[in-house]
């Protein structure tokens with residue numbers, strides 16, 4: 674008996690696209706068309722982040738079928754969970770400024786997150802026309818000493834110069850602006866991308882309301898640069914997800930510690946109380962900055978704690 678031929682499923686056109694914005698389960702993805710496409714994610718999967726490459730099933734809205742493997746990712750952490758907020762980056766622009774009161778803890782942690790993901794990082798000291806910049810520069814010197822480049826810019830007072838200084842770093846890469854609320858990330862994005870008109874905020878209003886002016890991470894192509902040059906603006910925030918790091922990854926993520934890797938008496942030295950610790954010796958001799966060492970100890974403590982009590 675002849676079997677009825679099974680209907681052949683029509684080959685589904687699937688598009689490769691990059692997520693440029695994520696709002697809960699709704700996304701915008703750029704597939705090379707004139708405008709990014711609205712899309713949703715199939716099932717309950719919600720760990721799709723800005724910068725992810727995805728396979729889309731066209732439709733209205735389109736559906737994200739699959740998230741392609743990530744080169745790297747950054748996590749945001751709160752008391753309950755950690756969540757990826759940006760993926761597939763090449764450069765981290767860690768923005769700081771003399772006003773509002775600089776958060777060097779956040780700067781240090783962002784640099785650790787970058788190194789741990791093999792991501793090049795740059796410190797951008799914005800609002801450099803403010804007199805308090807000189808004092809901040811002295812506090813940032815230990816970061817320069819361990820090799821992080823630092824650019825002094827003024828996005829509001831001298832946007833053209835800021836753009837000139839930044840553009841050479843942004844060619845054919847995905848660069849993420851990160852830093853505390855009010856340091857001027859969106860003002861920098863507006864200078865780099867004419868016509869963007871990203872909302873920028875009055876600091877006192879933002880701080881009073883406890884709200885950030887930018888509320889979600891966005892990715893934009895940078896006009897005038899080759900394809901593949903993208904800038905990501907993110908909301909200012911306090912806590913970086915570092916708890917997924919191993920002790921060894923953390924030790925390699927601080928260049929001045931990584932340099933002394935293997936020099937301690939014990940190969941698995943945590944650089945706390947162990948005798949014959951090359952890192953503590955270097956701190957005592959002033960070759961490693963005491964604040965940086967203290968930051969290492971704080972992060973170490975946190976990740977050991979988190980590994981004992983994992984979050985959901």
Ligand SMILES: Nc1nc2c(ncn2[C@@H]2O[C@H](COP(=O)(O)OP(=O)(O)OP(=O)(O)O)[C@@H](O)[C@H]2O)c(=O)[nH]1
Nearest residue numbers: 827828829855856857858859860873874886887909
């Ligand atoms: N004096 C001075 N003010 C600046 C400069 N760049 C930005 N600002 C001001 O700083 C304030 C905050 O700027 P935003 O660009 O909104 O800061 P943000 O980092 O994007 O803040 P969030 O989106 O809340 O994370 C605004 O009032 C800007 O005008 C600068 O170079 N100098």
Ligand SMILES: [Mg+2]
Nearest residue numbers: 858859886887
């Ligand atoms: Mg902003």
Ligand SMILES: [Zn+2]
Nearest residue numbers: 937942944950
């Ligand atoms: Zn040691």
